[in-house]
Amino acid sequence: MLDLKFVRNNLDVVRESFKKRNSKLDVKDFEKLDGQRRELLQEVEVLKAERNATSENIAKIKREGGNADEIIARMGELSGKIKALDEDLKDIEAAEHDWLVSVPNIPDDSVPLGSSEADNPVTRVWGEKPVMDFEPREHWDLAVELGGVDFERAAKLTGARFAVLRKWGAKLERALTSFMLDIQTTEHGYTEIIPPYIVNRDSLYGTGQLPKFAEDLFKLENSEYFLIPTAEVPLTNLHRDEVLDESELSVAYCAATPCFRSEAGSYGKDTKGLIRLHQFHKVEMVRFAHPDTSFDDLELMTSHAEEILKRLNIHYRVITLCTGDMGFGSKKTYDLEVWLPGQDLYREISSVSNCGDFQARRANIKFKSKDAKKAQFVHTLNGSGLAVGRTFVAVVENYQQKDGSIVIPEALRPYMGGLEVITAES
């Protein structure tokens, strides 16, 4: 969320941000609540100061053996007044807080203006579309035929939007996960974490999924626990309510976890294949950065995601999300879109965001430097490195052969026991 004082002192900036993001929020609502709150606050604080002073006085009188009945009677009245005002104040504070936590982050000035994904500019392109002298097939066709994926049995076990991976399919998923983790940890310096896949409300609030996006989450029955929609949640919340040392920054974590999403509101969208499932694996990267250099970290982390696709030699492009398409907590986001020949389109395979101090303020994550006496909020970044299931799709569709087999990218072969080609026998 945004800083209360920042909003108060920069109403025009916030108003402009709403416009850029096509938000219906109105700063007038805030102005009204904030004014009311401060007025009431001052009123009640004067009374509280009086109560404290009188209370001390009563203690003194009693200690000296005097009679304080008259003062006590007046205190009763005072306390009643305070109680009533406190109730009103609580309501207004709650309303103001609700407003504040529903406000999206302010886009960085470098973010292109736009209203939808159609306005996202292509920032760079790597590689080329593979040349195929045959009609490329979709992965849900090819991978099923080769016995690596089974959607029908997944539907039996659970329902729509689930997949069973088997044989080479299961191994490929595992190989990709290890491949990605090894690069991110060994070469890019991320500390590997295996977090809980179930988190509480505070964690989801910290990263911004709650209170606004509850319908996207799976909540466990008879508890206040939720399945994680991304490892961004547990990784970022690792340092919730902590003060880091400036010299530690940037702190970098990665984790391979399953992700669970209800996909409410996406009915009829990407219903086929492995693209949009209720459960998928993702290698996630999270960084806690110094405010002065967080945008450098954004470029760095994007390159860490790109590196995976380069090693796999798969054509992709990087797009910069425009103001109207950016996520709630982000100041700036790059998406990596991988080429899928079977479907003849580019598909998001990674999203890398700098959230500035937006999450850090919610989750109370600070750092302190030697000379500064006050701790300040860190900047948090998160990005996929990469979505494993979608990388699976990219490998299958990009490396498919005319005879219906799939060549395994060279970088991946050590993870596949030396296997070079996937066939129905694999």
Place this chain on the structure above:
RNA sequence: GGAGAGGUAGCGAAGUCCGGCCGUAACGCGCUCGACUCGAAAUCGAGUUAGGGGUCAAACCCUACGUGGGUUCGAAUCCCACCCUCUCCGCCA
């Protein structure tokens, strides 16, 4: 699941029985600055929670003792509910 102990600043910990200068919170450690020293250790001295209101800036004021309620003129302290941690027992991959 059963029994018990506990949650107070960066860490440890006193205070809770018996409500009132005990919350910029005793005491210890750590950290920062200074003195001593060629330098360091040791020692001595000073400083060291966060959020909010207020102010040009200050002064000043309010809030927070796991969380939320309650009792009371007044709650770290009494009452109720919940959360978390630890120990022992039971169960278990």
